[in-house]
Amino acid sequence: MFESDAVRMWIAPNDADIAVLSFKSKANTLGPDVLEGIIEAVARAERDYKGLVIWQAKPPFSAGANLAALAPALQAKDFAGLEKAVARFQQMSQTLKYAQVPVVAAVSGMALGGGCEVVMHSSRAVAALESYIGLVEAGVGLIPAGGGCKEFALRAAEAAARTAGGDVFPFLQPVFQTVAMANVSKSALEARELGFLRESDAVVFHAGELLHVARQTARALAESGWRPKLPPRAIKVAGRNGIASLEMMLVNMKEGGMISAHDYRVAKGAASALCGGEVETGTPVNEDWLLAVERHEFVELLKTEKTQSRIAHMLETGKPLRN
Amino acid sequence: MSNQIQDAYIVAATRTPVGKVRGALKNVRPDDMLAHVIKNVMARAPGLDPQLIGDVVVGCAMPEAEQGMNVARIGLLLAGLPNSVPGMTINRFCASGVQAVALAADRIRLGEADVMIAAGTETMSMMPTMMGNKVSLNPAVFERDENVGIAYGMGLTAEKVAAQWQVSREDQDAFAVASHRKATAAIAAGKFKAEISHCTVRDHVPDFKSGAVKIVERVIENDEGPRPDSSNEGLAKLKPVFAAKGSVTAGNASQMSDGAGAVLLVSEKILKQFNLKPIARFRGFAVAGVPPEIMGIGPIEAIPRVLKQAGVKQADVDWIELNEAFAAQALAVMRTLELDPQKVNPLGGAIALGHPLGATAAIRTATVMAAMQRGEAKFGMVTMCIGTGMGAAGLFEAV
Numbered sequence: 001m002f003e004s005d006a007v008r009m010w011i012a013p014n015d016a017d018i019a020v021l022s023f024k025s026k027a028n029t030l031g032p033d034v035l036e037g038i039i040e041a042v043a044r045a046e047r048d049y050k051g052l053v054i055w056q057a058k059p060p061f062s063a064g065a066n067l068a069a070l071a072p073a074l075q076a077k078d079f080a081g082l083e084k085a086v087a088r089f090q091q092m093s094q095t096l097k098y099a100q101v102p103v104v105a106a107v108s109g110m111a112l113g114g115g116c117e118v119v120m121h122s123s124r125a126v127a128a129l130e131s132y133i134g135l136v137e138a139g140v141g142l143i144p145a146g147g148g149c150k151e152f153a154l155r156a157a158e159a160a161a162r163t164a165g166g167d168v169f170p171f172l173q174p175v176f177q178t179v180a181m182a183n184v185s186k187s188a189l190e191a192r193e194l195g196f197l198r199e200s201d202a203v204v205f206h207a208g209e210l211l212h213v214a215r216q217t218a219r220a221l222a223e224s225g226w227r228p229k230l231p232p233r234a235i236k237v238a239g240r241n242g243i244a245s246l247e248m249m250l251v252n253m254k255e256g257g258m259i260s261a262h263d264y265r266v267a268k269g270a271a272s273a274l275c276g277g278e279v280e281t282g283t284p285v286n287e288d289w290l291l292a293v294e295r296h297e298f299v300e301l302l303k304t305e306k307t308q309s310r311i312a313h314m315l316e317t318g319k320p321l322r323n
Numbered sequence: 324m325s326n327q328i329q330d331a332y333i334v335a336a337t338r339t340p341v342g343k344v345r346g347a348l349k350n351v352r353p354d355d356m357l358a359h360v361i362k363n364v365m366a367r368a369p370g371l372d373p374q375l376i377g378d379v380v381v382g383c384a385m386p387e388a389e390q391g392m393n394v395a396r397i398g399l400l401l402a403g404l405p406n407s408v409p410g411m412t413i414n415r416f417c418a419s420g421v422q423a424v425a426l427a428a429d430r431i432r433l434g435e436a437d438v439m440i441a442a443g444t445e446t447m448s449m450m451p452t453m454m455g456n457k458v459s460l461n462p463a464v465f466e467r468d469e470n471v472g473i474a475y476g477m478g479l480t481a482e483k484v485a486a487q488w489q490v491s492r493e494d495q496d497a498f499a500v501a502s503h504r505k506a507t508a509a510i511a512a513g514k515f516k517a518e519i520s521h522c523t524v525r526d527h528v529p530d531f532k533s534g535a536v537k538i539v540e541r542v543i544e545n546d547e548g549p550r551p552d553s554s555n556e557g558l559a560k561l562k563p564v565f566a567a568k569g570s571v572t573a574g575n576a577s578q579m580s581d582g583a584g585a586v587l588l589v590s591e592k593i594l595k596q597f598n599l600k601p602i603a604r605f606r607g608f609a610v611a612g613v614p615p616e617i618m619g620i621g622p623i624e625a626i627p628r629v630l631k632q633a634g635v636k637q638a639d640v641d642w643i644e645l646n647e648a649f650a651a652q653a654l655a656v657m658r659t660l661e662l663d664p665q666k667v668n669p670l671g672g673a674i675a676l677g678h679p680l681g682a683t684a685a686i687r688t689a690t691v692m693a694a695m696q697r698g699e700a701k702f703g704m705v706t707m708c709i710g711t712g713m714g715a716a717g718l719f720e721a722v
Binding site for chain 2: 165167169170173240241242243244245247248251252255256257258278281
């Protein structure tokens with residue numbers, strides 16, 4: 001029904017009410033054309049179908065953003081252009097999150113970096129037990145900026161709102177470690193513990209059932225009157241005190257020789273994005289604010305020589321560089 | 324000497340056994356531990372009218388949650404002291420207990436009170452983190468390089484001291500083993516019996532058969548931390564915790580613990596009025612600041628200061644309770660001041676006996692008092708380093 005060089009949107013004859021979107025890129029990475037394909041697929045699903053499932057015929061679900069696509073702009077030091085590219089990724093994430101039909105991510109294998117952010121912004125995820133999910137951007141000297149930090153900040157604020165004191169920080173601390181250390185889950189169950197999957201996301205023990213369960217999930221959501229959540233307008237953030245408290249952990253790790261100076265710089269960027277920037281603790285902000293902070297931190301890191309070296313090394317060797 | 328108008332005398336001192344974190348005392352609230360030692364210290368001065376107590380000063384390093392709400396006042400009321408007796412909680416981190424003794428003594432020395440209780444209480448079992456219930460650092464700490472040390476964890480400061488004072492891993496481990504050996508021998512010889520007020524712990528547990536809540540009683544008589552089997556070989560296997568290429572391990576650092584201690588101080592007038600036998604005279608207290616990133620060296624500044632203030636020579640001090648926050652800093656202090664190892668922690672220190680933060684110095688004051696009662700010390704000292712960069716020392720003279 002819709003196919004580009006990057007994606008294919010299709011339906012099965014017996015499940016014609018739920019559309020399926022599959023990527024065609026190498027390792028199902030997310031380049032600009034895939035982002036446009038996702039946005040187009042959501043629009044078509046909203047118009048013609050009850051729901052959309054993002055599923056790949058073979059793992060991985062997605063190895064993340066296509067770093068090679070960023071390389072020319074990075075070489076040209078076109079940071080304004082790079083910021084626009086990040087903003088477009090964020091638009092894609094928000095499109096998934098606020099789609100008028102349920103979007104279900106059917107995850108099997110790796111869902112890394114931007115792939116993880118697709119999972120986090122889907123209405124639901126259905127994950128095979130053997131799913132390896134993580135925000136690995138720190139490995140290339142970056143932070144998650146496709147809405148991953150924003151989503152963690154929001155989830156922390158929602159969890160804190162259910163507690164007596166309403167303190168966000170205890171909910172951010174473990175997430176910060178996960179992001180700063182680029183931790184990847186060893187299973188779907190661990191992905192839930194790490195916060196990449198929500199309690200409402202399903203784990204499927206037989207990967208062969210993944211597409212079926214994902215379609216059924218999308219259908220059930222649609223038939224139970226699916227409406228996307230209203231965008232939160234008052235997300236309380238940990239702010240500058242939160243950043244300082246996370247920085248305290250980093251100081252100890254750096255002085256103890258456990259992380260490099262650039263690891264420190266990258267992790268501080270993540271701290272800022274997770275805490276909503278240098279605002280007062282408990283300040284209510286909206287998603288746009290959080291997205292702007294993570295975008296800013298991402299671009300500032302791109303400007304650093306060491307992050308550029310990490311990216312170049314990853315593109316050349318496929319392995320992370322510790323510098 | 325200072326401009327005091329009268330002496331302050333210690334007539335009683337006692338403590339709980341020290342429990343390992345999440346160990347024997349894990350369910351005992353800090354206000355209950357405090358009440359326990361207050362009751363017992365008063366019991367050691369029979370006949371003394373509790374109405375005369377001017378104040379109860381209680382040290383606590385993390386005075387929040389279970390030990391918040393002015394734990395001093397709650398503890399003294401739970402101990403059954405008259406509600407006319409006031410109480411205040413103070414915090415100088417690890418020196419809180421001896422700071423409490425100094426503040427209490429000062430009220431007597433100034434003639435403003437005749438009877439005072441100084442104490443310390445701390446539960447580390449009930450603290451969710453080493454930094455208390457809520458971690459929140461001031462962002463301004465990172466605005467000036469010289470303040471960044473405030474953000475250092477205590478273990479990292481010990482690594483800095485080990486590096487700067489060239490304290491080897493082998494020396495740290497040997498010091499830790501010695502601490503365990505001394506403590507184990509002291510327990511076996513019954514050296515702590517006089518100072519400890521044993522605790523009867525009542526655990527409320529479900530009896531699933533009957534559906535009732537059952538109360539299980541346990542009597543805790545000894546410190547839980549000392550390990551008779553501690554060895555250099557065993558400790559050498561432990562990995563550094565705070566630095567990738569460091570030397571500070573869980574084995575050569577103090578243990579996290581629960582406990583409380585209390586000290587009863589009176590004026591000469593009260594000694595005579597109630598026919599009380601003093602153990603010691605309070606001779607002085609000093610506290611000094613040092614760079615936060617090497618906080619462990621605090622006693623290097625505090626010890627000479629208190630000795631000078633009291634007009635006492637270091638060689639005349641026969642018993643020094645030097646808190647073993649870390650073997651690295653304890654050794655750095657001992658070497659710099661040339662403290663006689665035979666006089667330092669003769670019954671072991673915090674590496675073996677445990678370190679319930681704000682309670683430790685009150686607990687160790689009880690140890691010094693017991694040594695004086697046994698006739699083993701004329702001058703005794705309680706000294707320690709303090710987080711964020713300080714050192715404190717309190718000096719006592721047996722009478």
